[in-house]
Amino acid sequence: MANEAEKGVVGSRLRDGEYVSLLMELMGEHIKKVGRNINKDSVNKLVEDILNANAIFLMGAGRSGLVARAFAMRLMHLGLKVYVVGETTTPAVKRDDLVIAISGSGETRSIVSLARIAKEEIGAKLATITSNPESSLAKLSDTVILVEGKKADEISDVDYLERRMMGMHTKLTPLGTIFEITSLILLDSVVAELIARTGASEEELKARHSTLE
Amino acid sequence: MANEAEKGVVGSRLRDGEYVSLLMELMGEHIKKVGRNINKDSVNKLVEDILNANAIFLMGAGRSGLVARAFAMRLMHLGLKVYVVGETTTPAVKRDDLVIAISGSGETRSIVSLARIAKEEIGAKLATITSNPESSLAKLSDTVILVEGKKADEISDVDYLERRMMGMHTKLTPLGTIFEITSLILLDSVVAELIARTGASEEELKARHSTLE
Amino acid sequence: MANEAEKGVVGSRLRDGEYVSLLMELMGEHIKKVGRNINKDSVNKLVEDILNANAIFLMGAGRSGLVARAFAMRLMHLGLKVYVVGETTTPAVKRDDLVIAISGSGETRSIVSLARIAKEEIGAKLATITSNPESSLAKLSDTVILVEGKKADEISDVDYLERRMMGMHTKLTPLGTIFEITSLILLDSVVAELIARTGASEEELKARHSTLE
Amino acid sequence: MANEAEKGVVGSRLRDGEYVSLLMELMGEHIKKVGRNINKDSVNKLVEDILNANAIFLMGAGRSGLVARAFAMRLMHLGLKVYVVGETTTPAVKRDDLVIAISGSGETRSIVSLARIAKEEIGAKLATITSNPESSLAKLSDTVILVEGKKADEISDVDYLERRMMGMHTKLTPLGTIFEITSLILLDSVVAELIARTGASEEELKARHSTLE
Numbered sequence: 001m002a003n004e005a006e007k008g009v010v011g012s013r014l015r016d017g018e019y020v021s022l023l024m025e026l027m028g029e030h031i032k033k034v035g036r037n038i039n040k041d042s043v044n045k046l047v048e049d050i051l052n053a054n055a056i057f058l059m060g061a062g063r064s065g066l067v068a069r070a071f072a073m074r075l076m077h078l079g080l081k082v083y084v085v086g087e088t089t090t091p092a093v094k095r096d097d098l099v100i101a102i103s104g105s106g107e108t109r110s111i112v113s114l115a116r117i118a119k120e121e122i123g124a125k126l127a128t129i130t131s132n133p134e135s136s137l138a139k140l141s142d143t144v145i146l147v148e149g150k151k152a153d154e155i156s157d158v159d160y161l162e163r164r165m166m167g168m169h170t171k172l173t174p175l176g177t178i179f180e181i182t183s184l185i186l187l188d189s190v191v192a193e194l195i196a197r198t199g200a201s202e203e204e205l206k207a208r209h210s211t212l213e
Numbered sequence: 214m215a216n217e218a219e220k221g222v223v224g225s226r227l228r229d230g231e232y233v234s235l236l237m238e239l240m241g242e243h244i245k246k247v248g249r250n251i252n253k254d255s256v257n258k259l260v261e262d263i264l265n266a267n268a269i270f271l272m273g274a275g276r277s278g279l280v281a282r283a284f285a286m287r288l289m290h291l292g293l294k295v296y297v298v299g300e301t302t303t304p305a306v307k308r309d310d311l312v313i314a315i316s317g318s319g320e321t322r323s324i325v326s327l328a329r330i331a332k333e334e335i336g337a338k339l340a341t342i343t344s345n346p347e348s349s350l351a352k353l354s355d356t357v358i359l360v361e362g363k364k365a366d367e368i369s370d371v372d373y374l375e376r377r378m379m380g381m382h383t384k385l386t387p388l389g390t391i392f393e394i395t396s397l398i399l400l401d402s403v404v405a406e407l408i409a410r411t412g413a414s415e416e417e418l419k420a421r422h423s424t425l426e
Numbered sequence: 427m428a429n430e431a432e433k434g435v436v437g438s439r440l441r442d443g444e445y446v447s448l449l450m451e452l453m454g455e456h457i458k459k460v461g462r463n464i465n466k467d468s469v470n471k472l473v474e475d476i477l478n479a480n481a482i483f484l485m486g487a488g489r490s491g492l493v494a495r496a497f498a499m500r501l502m503h504l505g506l507k508v509y510v511v512g513e514t515t516t517p518a519v520k521r522d523d524l525v526i527a528i529s530g531s532g533e534t535r536s537i538v539s540l541a542r543i544a545k546e547e548i549g550a551k552l553a554t555i556t557s558n559p560e561s562s563l564a565k566l567s568d569t570v571i572l573v574e575g576k577k578a579d580e581i582s583d584v585d586y587l588e589r590r591m592m593g594m595h596t597k598l599t600p601l602g603t604i605f606e607i608t609s610l611i612l613l614d615s616v617v618a619e620l621i622a623r624t625g626a627s628e629e630e631l632k633a634r635h636s637t638l639e
Numbered sequence: 640m641a642n643e644a645e646k647g648v649v650g651s652r653l654r655d656g657e658y659v660s661l662l663m664e665l666m667g668e669h670i671k672k673v674g675r676n677i678n679k680d681s682v683n684k685l686v687e688d689i690l691n692a693n694a695i696f697l698m699g700a701g702r703s704g705l706v707a708r709a710f711a712m713r714l715m716h717l718g719l720k721v722y723v724v725g726e727t728t729t730p731a732v733k734r735d736d737l738v739i740a741i742s743g744s745g746e747t748r749s750i751v752s753l754a755r756i757a758k759e760e761i762g763a764k765l766a767t768i769t770s771n772p773e774s775s776l777a778k779l780s781d782t783v784i785l786v787e788g789k790k791a792d793e794i795s796d797v798d799y800l801e802r803r804m805m806g807m808h809t810k811l812t813p814l815g816t817i818f819e820i821t822s823l824i825l826l827d828s829v830v831a832e833l834i835a836r837t838g839a840s841e842e843e844l845k846a847r848h849s850t851l852e
Contacts, residue, residue: 016260017253019409023402024248028241035237040230047229059638061426063286066279069514070393073276076515077387085638086725088495088510089502092637099638109756110426110749114638117748122637171415172405174290175422180283181401185394189236192385196232202384209388211518211548212485212511212525212540213274213323272851282727289728298851299512301708301723302715305850312851322543323536327851330535335850424731424761425698425724425738425753442686443679445835449828450674454667461663466656473655487852489712492705496819499702503813536852597841598831600716601848606709607824614820615662618811622658628810635814639700639749 106135319348532561
């Protein structure tokens, strides 16, 4: 169907409902490609950082902050001591803690500023999920996982097909959409890695899942 | 590589870092399959509900609640009047509003209870994203989008390969992982559909994006 | 000035800015009166519940939920294991935990429903801060702290003066305002009680205060 | 009873439960004193800022952030267009909007940084509730409401009695407690002022109150 899209609909508008189908296929393809190209050493470093930390703090702004929370919730299910920066009962970060920042641009001001405090003033370990290896966050970090978002040239199929499909410059995956989706799936795959290494069972995870909801 | 996984590693443990890569490929493949099978009529109904509503209210518990927020943020970027149930300045739901609930099981107690108030007491329109067409939420709803999560038999590749890969019953995508990921991507594809229909440009979306972060 | 208000301005409108001053005096007076009449046995029971719990879970809807969070944050500063129901990394409630609910009416549906799960299904201890001793929440609870809100007849000075001042039926402290304010101050006084009993120093509290803000 | 406290218990420990009662009286007295001394011109300026703004944005960190939300909720009940910075559907701040910051020290880094963006880059109006008239936030702001917290010398009764009562230096109202409580009550009194000026009825407020909770 991706081929049909490339051939058939250049410059024309799809029928109602067809964008959903096509976009899901494009995003699925993008995820697979990122999965094939992921740097296993960085992933292993992040996994070690997580398993060695006293406590883990997640942070991110906007939708990247939601991805941070989704990952934090699973780390809690795994029995780790984990907090989201900015939530009510999040304590002070200490020297032997790990702070994980999520930011596509790596330049979100509040996150860079908090990362600087965590790294330079407190001396905690800092890991970053970003699209931008040259960003302030990436440069500050001990561990960087590069997630190719919309700016990556080599994984440009979504952008490319979008433009062909529409015959115009409308952006169907606006702002950080591709980065956020890919980061969420990457981090859920890190959860799989943690489950495989620790041998955690679904029953154990379920027993820690909030009972008041 | 999925083929390698199927053949080579049955019953054996992958090397560190390989789970991330493999899981991303499996999830990407799952997304593509759901995209191909998605019910376009339901999607079109949801898109119409959104465009016709006076205001839109999103709700969900746990990670489904995070997916609800990620979608709400994009609807705000599109210039729609949208709120997340439970946030500070969310007003009363009215008769001509749309409430969108996200719940894999369709039985999360607090969400079912709020859906009942919205639908039966207030008379608002109710749309649900769920894996379970027989659930309380699905039965209450005007519009149901079925997202095949981990329980679906016909899209069982993730579960199947997970088991083969591990040679045991550890679950690498625990609880609602597959449902949550697939719902997020489905709803970002609904955003694409809304952009295509309304002709919204990325500049317009960006201008509405929070400037204080 | 309260006397001036009673005499001088019956039926007339105050000058701009004078309401703030007068309302603060009325609320301050209300707080003092509640402090004098507070049931010390209930307070001691709550303090014991808190010190004996394995973990403490706070919950409340709307502004009562904000009061719940303000109290939770101080319990964290005191070094206790404490969570807010609905936040990202809040784990499952267990049998030896304490759940504290805040609700003026004692009938907020979602809170009553969660309290029932905590108490009847899980077997946790339940404490409630409410204005209504006959409410569903009060009846479910092991410990009830009664905070006289706007409905109490014997502490009616705010309502009374408001009406006189305005010569009409406008309500200057709408909805649960008086309950919420009084509950916050009551719970900050419980913090004082906990500090006095445990001998916690401000330095210890400060060291636990979030460093990323 | 304040007199009894001053005379009788110097250097001695109160009985269990008596701290709650005494602290509520001290805080009530503090609120009354702040109410008598409040600068009516600043309050009027804040009220005008609120009534003239296109949209209002509230922000604060930690417990000051909870006070910000409690005020935001009431402004929503009053029918104003109001958002909390950092919540999901909060849009971009524009030139004709009002940003209200709450910070006892006036130096909370993330808040000062956001205030600078709002004021210097966007050109929005900035109002601050703080204890510190010399702070970065106060200097940036168009409107400053000074709320005497624990650092104020002239309203030192809580600190003074605390010390006498305990015969030691334990702080019963730790960190920003007095500032936060006083700010909440001040802002609820500003709500009263807004109700008086606009003639809003409790029925109107109630009709806007969240129906899903």
